[in-house]
Amino acid sequence: MERLRSGLPDEAVVTDPDVTASYANDMASFCASGTPAVVVLPRTVEQVRHVMRTATELRVPVVPQGARTGLSGAANAGDGWIVLSLVKMDRVLAIDPVDRTAVVEPGVVNAVLSRAVAEHGLYYPPDPSSWEQCTIGGNIGTGSGGLCCVKYGVTAEYVLGLDVVLADGRLLRTGRRTAKGVAGYDLTRLIVGSEGSLGVVVRAVLALKPAPAGQLAVAAEFPSVRAACDAVCAIMARGHAPSLLELMDRTTIRAVNDLARMGLPETTEALLLAAYDTPDPAADLAALGELCTAAGATAVVPAEDAAESEMLLQARRLALTALERITGTTMIDDVAVPRSRLADMLDGVAAIADRHALVIGVCAHAGDGNTHPIVCFDPGDPEAVRHARESFDEIMALGLELGGTITGEHGVGVLKKEWLARELGPVGLELQRGIKAVFDPLGILNPGKVL
Amino acid sequence: MERLRSGLPDEAVVTDPDVTASYANDMASFCASGTPAVVVLPRTVEQVRHVMRTATELRVPVVPQGARTGLSGAANAGDGWIVLSLVKMDRVLAIDPVDRTAVVEPGVVNAVLSRAVAEHGLYYPPDPSSWEQCTIGGNIGTGSGGLCCVKYGVTAEYVLGLDVVLADGRLLRTGRRTAKGVAGYDLTRLIVGSEGSLGVVVRAVLALKPAPAGQLAVAAEFPSVRAACDAVCAIMARGHAPSLLELMDRTTIRAVNDLARMGLPETTEALLLAAYDTPDPAADLAALGELCTAAGATAVVPAEDAAESEMLLQARRLALTALERITGTTMIDDVAVPRSRLADMLDGVAAIADRHALVIGVCAHAGDGNTHPIVCFDPGDPEAVRHARESFDEIMALGLELGGTITGEHGVGVLKKEWLARELGPVGLELQRGIKAVFDPLGILNPGKVL
Incomplete structure (x- = not known):
């Protein structure tokens, strides 16, 4: 601590255990974290260098942190680690x-x-x-x-x-x-x-x-998730370039309504949200809407204006929070598949939910084939926890089977480390370990994460 | 050779020295190459693996090759090397x-x-x-x-x-x-x-x-290179998204006319070629043309149709070939700078040409700040060769000074190896060497290139 303080202003070094404990982890479920020894909040590059020099000298692990909104445990600290929070370097x-x-x-x-x-x-x-x-x-x-x-x-x-x-x-x-x-x-x-x-x-x-022109959105209702996925494939195959193309299933729609009374249509099985930010978004959305109708949409409702469009996006952004309220805890998966396999992926997730008698809400960056199945479970029920973990793993296995990846955008962290090895295979894994050793031969930078 | 042949069909192994000599180098000037021992033309992944296993076993350097149109010597062979040409794997x-x-x-x-x-x-x-x-x-x-x-x-x-x-x-x-x-x-x-x-x-x-809509082009004539660069800055700062934005200087314009009688305007100091592939390219080009005029363009001439647009592009694509005819040989540089420094870069190149009494034609992917100063010289005149090399180096030094990179798109190869060390600095260079060692611990893959 003395060594650390020698190159840092007093206010940059926090050791109060109540405060340091609050830096122990990000927002991922089921990811162990320990008790960091100290939280450092540097304001300059030189201060960061001092922290890393000290850590190397004394062989202390360091975890760099941002706002800890991550969902894979990558920002979690271990016992006795230095938390290096970069939030004060915010210019x-x-x-x-x-x-x-x-x-x-x-x-x-x-x-x-x-x-x-x-x-x-x-x-x-x-x-x-x-x-x-x-x-x-x-x-x-x-x-x-x-x-x-x-x-x-x-x-x-x-x-x-x-x-x-x-x-x-x-x-x-x-x-x-x-x-x-x-x-x-x-x-x-x-x-x-x-x-x-x-x-x-x-x-x-x-x-x-x-900056693009303002964004205009549309919501399309489908009688099945598969029909919504068919629309996504048609939209992308026809050369459309929507600025977003999101899917929410019935579970998610209801959860969002319960949370925020958004008035989303509860009788529909799947909702597709699309937007355009082109010079003539209404015309582009009309063409896109026709493809939705051809794929079986029962209703295609364009937003009246930018404000209504923003409300639709807001509904989508609330999905995770809304689903968390159902049972108190969730595990959010992040499997991306080739978009031509999106329907197979989501049908598979529904089968997994049935098998485990779990609620799994699905929202997806459908245009990217990036799905977020959200497993809802009661953390106080050991059986439910076991089923949640198993279903979480089965979802990743399904993703790989369909030619996808275990993580589209949330990262590996500690949550998916073992799965990364499966996705990469031994040759890729060995090269990645070699690269890690080139950058961090002592293994003090966020050890046990990713690899 | 026996070991190599054991895993390859006869026709995949070429040892005729007249033929193998033709695989010795790519299109870069001033890059040494040697006499390869053999050219292998595999058709399958397994054949490539056999070649690499053999090379590792016998510690023979291998250079992978495509069409050898590269401009940095990256595809050049050394004495006794295996040339691994991938051109037959063309499905x-x-x-x-x-x-x-x-x-x-x-x-x-x-x-x-x-x-x-x-x-x-x-x-x-x-x-x-x-x-x-x-x-x-x-x-x-x-x-x-x-x-x-x-x-x-x-x-x-x-x-x-x-x-x-x-x-x-x-x-x-x-x-x-x-x-x-x-x-x-x-x-x-x-x-x-x-x-x-x-x-x-x-x-x-x-x-x-x-696939975008068809492309429509415009040519704008400027009384100075700097005025053309000002137009480029205005175009990009105003949020334009042209599908190309190219600059040719007077030397290049004349060379292209000499080669192909394109009828480009010879009295102008700089020509900007721009194109749009949007739904209404004529309207977008008109707005872009106004910015050119405001920056001092003396003429803004839109192509009549797609065919005329393609001819303008063709003129640009002929630049290197055209400049090569002036003195017989050229060295083409590939310095990219932040586009806000494009004018400083090109003025600097003109000063370097003056100082060395050399012809240096310039064409540039102006919208990207990626310049191709093309040094023309008589390869039979040792003084000219010395000046050409010096000016080539001075151009890179200038690029780095302006916050740029020694290579925007041609790569490092052997041509810019020493300059890469200058751009990366010792820390970056050491990490890059570490990565090379992870992938190729014996150093048999294209040794002496890049690093």
Whole structure:
């Protein structure tokens, strides 16, 4: 502690156990965490370097943290670890409309950046549901997605360059400020999604898009999940480029209504939400609506205006919170499949729910084939817990069987470590371990995560 | 040779020195190459694995090759090496309009794939000037760009998953077939742009876009390169999304006219070519044209139709060939700078040309800030050669000084190896070497390239 304090201002070092305990974990269920020895809240790159030099010297594990909204336990601390919280490094350093770039510190909240760039007519697309809380550093760590990814892609596609403090305190500058660049191996992309296990991101150069026109949404009701998936396939096969394309099943619709009285149609089996942010969204939505009707939609209801559109999105964003209220606890899965297999995936999830007599609500970034089956269970009932865990695993097994991945956007953390080995296979796993050893030979950076 | 032949059909092994000599190098100037011992032309993954197992066993260096249209010497062979040419593995294995993916072997020619997916209403954007010759495997190896990248991005953004034969013959499957995925470190992206130094790509899952509407182009004439660059900045700052935005200087314009009698305006100092592939390209081009006029354009001439648009693009694609005719030899640089520094970059290049009394033609993917200064010189004149090399280096130094990169899309190869060390710095370089050692501990895969 003495060594740590020697390079940090007093207020950056927190040891009060009541406070440090609150930094022990992120929002994942079923992920063990320990009692950190100290929480450090640096404000400068030099302070981060000091923390890592000290950690290396004394062989103390470090877990870098953002807002701890993650869902895989990647930000969980172990006993005696240093929590390195980057939330105080929260400055937007530059926004450039000509280069369409922003330079930010890792603790900038996603929504804060989004609003800051909007003032320059620019747009930072990645929009996880937690965008009002989560930080850019955390988004980079987990490779976050969001609703808009079906059109705009995920966090990785917006990270041009990074400053990264390595395990031993050295500073790596990687990537670029330019639109293009192929100088050497892509270390920048390697850091994205590495969940703080390769280095600590202290600065990021992000690519921005021009702000699109306002978004207009439509809701389409389907008599079955499969029919809704058929519509998704038709929409994508016909070259549509909606700015979101989301699916909610009946369980989720009802839960959202119960929570927020949104007035979603409860008699329908599946709801598809789509939006366009093109110059003429109404015309594009009309064409998309026709494909929904052809696939069996019983109703296609366009939003009247931007406000009503935003309400539909809000309903979707509430899904997880709403489902949590059913039984008190949930496990949220994050399996992505080729979108042509989306219907098979969701039918399979329904069969798994039946087999385990569990409620599993489904919402999905349907246009991306990225499903979030949400297993609801009573944490006080050991049988229910066992069934929940089993069904969670069966969902991942099904995803892999359908040519998918165990995680579309939430990451591996501790929650899916064993499953990662299954997805990667022995050759991939060995190479990943080799890379980890190159960056962190002592294994002090977020040990036991990802690999 | 016996060991090699034991796992390969006769016709896959070429040892005739006249033939093997023709596989010694790519299209880069000033890059040494040696005499390969043998050229292997496998048709199956198993044959590639056999080659790599043999090479590992006998410690023989291997250079993977596509169409050898590269411009950095990355595909050059050394004395006694095995050339592993992937051009016979040229099948398009699958095209899926719902998933918007293609699965291809590495030897598929870029233009062949582009036409194949177009039949399904799809679009594979990356379009290097050599697209009628170059292969997808080569594009992945170098991380190729092209004209359309200002709107659609580079090769890296279209590679979802890869099958890679490692140095010791093991098969790595990395990445995904899904739209999203964050399972583990991004080995896929690490392979892209690694110039055959980490593994041999034998299969790729590529992302596709819906086919855009036909492209309409405009040519704008400027009294100075700086005025053209100002127009580029205004266009990008105002949120325009042209499907190409190219700049040619006077030297290049004249060379193209000399070669192909294109009738480009010779009295102008700089020509900006822009195109739109939106539903109403004429309207979008009109708005863009106004920004050109405001920046000082003396004429803004829209193409009459798609055919005339294609002719303008053709003029741009001829630039390198045209400039080569001036003095017989060229060195093409590939420096990318933040687009806000484009004018400074091009003014600097003009000053370097003056100082060395050399002709340096410039064409640029201006919208990306990616410049191709093309140094023309008489290879028989040692003084000219010295000046050419010096100016080539000064251009890279200037690019780095302006916050740019030594290579936007051509790669490092042998041509820019020393410069890569300068761009990366010691920390980045050490990590890159560590990664190389993880993939290729014996150093038999394209040794001496990149790093």
